[in-house]
Amino acid sequence: MSWSPSDIPDQSGRTVVITGANSGIGLRATEHLARKGARVIMACRNLDKAEAARRSMADEVARRTEVVELDLARQTSVRQAASAIRERCQSIDLLLNNAGIMWLQEGRTEDGFERQFGINHLGHFAFTGLLLPALRDVPGSRIVTVSSIAHRGGRIHFENIHLDGIYGRQRAYAQAKLANLMFAIELQRRLRDSGAQTRSLACHPGVASTNLAGPGIAEESPLGIGRLARWAWPLFTQSAEKGAWPTLYAATSDAARGGGYYGPAWLKEAMGQPREAKPRRYATDADLGRRLWTLSETLTGVQYP
Numbered sequence: 527m528s529w530s531p532s533d534i535p536d537q538s539g540r541t542v543v544i545t546g547a548n549s550g551i552g553l554r555a556t557e558h559l560a561r562k563g564a565r566v567i568m569a570c571r572n573l574d575k576a577e578a579a580r581r582s583m584a585d586e587v588a589r590r591t592e593v594v595e596l597d598l599a600r601q602t603s604v605r606q607a608a609s610a611i612r613e614r615c616q617s618i619d620l621l622l623n624n625a626g627i628m629w630l631q632e633g634r635t636e637d638g639f640e641r642q643f644g645i646n647h648l649g650h651f652a653f654t655g656l657l658l659p660a661l662r663d664v665p666g667s668r669i670v671t672v673s674s675i676a677h678r679g680g681r682i683h684f685e686n687i688h689l690d691g692i693y694g695r696q697r698a699y700a701q702a703k704l705a706n707l708m709f710a711i712e713l714q715r716r717l718r719d720s721g722a723q724t725r726s727l728a729c730h731p732g733v734a735s736t737n738l739a740g741p742g743i744a745e746e747s748p749l750g751i752g753r754l755a756r757w758a759w760p761l762f763t764q765s766a767e768k769g770a771w772p773t774l775y776a777a778t779s780d781a782a783r784g785g786g787y788y789g790p791a792w793l794k795e796a797m798g799q800p801r802e803a804k805p806r807r808y809a810t811d812a813d814l815g816r817r818l819w820t821l822s823e824t825l826t827g828v829q830y831p
């Protein structure tokens with residue numbers, strides 16, 4: 527199977543919400559979907575960066591985009607962004623849970639959550655639950671959540687979710703990206719069981735040259751390892767454009783199924799054409815999925831309809 531963004535069907539009349547749309551994979555996805563006619567709401571934490579990203583687009587593409595402020599590190603911002611979007615859009619066809627941070631030093635969100643878990647997973651868990659009423663009755667609607675190869679090395683530390691005393695940058699990232707994948711799969715179970723029209727899917731970009739291994743890591747690395755990683759990253763990765771293909775495939779292909787997980791085909795899913803990827807068995811375990819769901823509802827206070 528060969529797939530490229532030229533296979534994306536016409537998106538006219540569709541409304542898309544993308545988190546972290548000003549950079550990397552989110553920016554490429556925004557451009558492709560708007561070029562195909564979608565109205566794209568760019569949910570971004572930094573409005574200046576979001577406007578700069580819009581200015582970098584061709585006029586006819588930028589014209590179909592709008593910006594809403596969303597800081598996933600603050601549950602109050604998640605609630606404000608969701609209600610601003612609900613006011614602007616009667617219905618949503620596609621939600622891309624894309625924003626993320628990686629490997630930063632130990633830190634907490636405004637609500638006291640471990641930073642990588644709080645932003646990458648809990649922020650998206652709450653945002654999705656608050657937007658779900660605008661998606662669930664829309665035929666063909668999808669929610670796509672971006673995970674990572676790194677999920678393979680993780681586990682959910684249910685007994686110590688904020689990793690007190692055992693924090694490690696990779697451990698926290700792996701836990702958060704595993705949570706993204708488990709969330710997408712558990713959400714699909716719940717959507718199917720409730721007869722909703724929406725499908726939930728997951729994807730990962732392989733290894734792509736974006737800002738993810740960017741200034742944050744470089745600044746926070748006392749040993750210069752972050753600076754080295756930042757310099758070396760583009761040498762061993764595919765482009766941000768190619769990294770966006772599995773996301774766009776999961777978001778638009780007729781062949782992508784609810785509960786499916788999509789990533790690049792080659793070099794142990796590091797790069798190449800999008801195709802169905804292999805989730806770890808831990809990620810598909812229904813008991814663990816339910817447990818993570820309950821914990822996420824308790825921590826965020828967001829109950830799904």
Ligand SMILES: NC(=O)c1ccc[n+]([C@@H]2O[C@H](COP(=O)([O-])OP(=O)(O)OC[C@H]3O[C@@H](n4cnc5c(N)ncnc54)[C@H](OP(=O)(O)O)[C@@H]3O)[C@@H](O)[C@H]2O)c1
Pocket residue numbers: 545546547548549550551552569570571572575596597598599624625626627628645672673674675730731732733734735736737738739740769
């Ligand atoms: N690149 C890879 O190789 C790779 C591999 C596996 C998975 N991923 C996943 O792919 C997704 C996209 O990352 P990327 O590679 O495109 O990196 P990126 O270029 O750094 O983009 C990340 C986006 O997330 C936003 N973001 C970070 N913290 C946020 C917050 N608190 N609230 C709202 N938005 C926030 C960033 O905003 P700012 O610009 O304001 O920082 C940026 O727009 C992430 O989920 C990442 O984990 C990437």
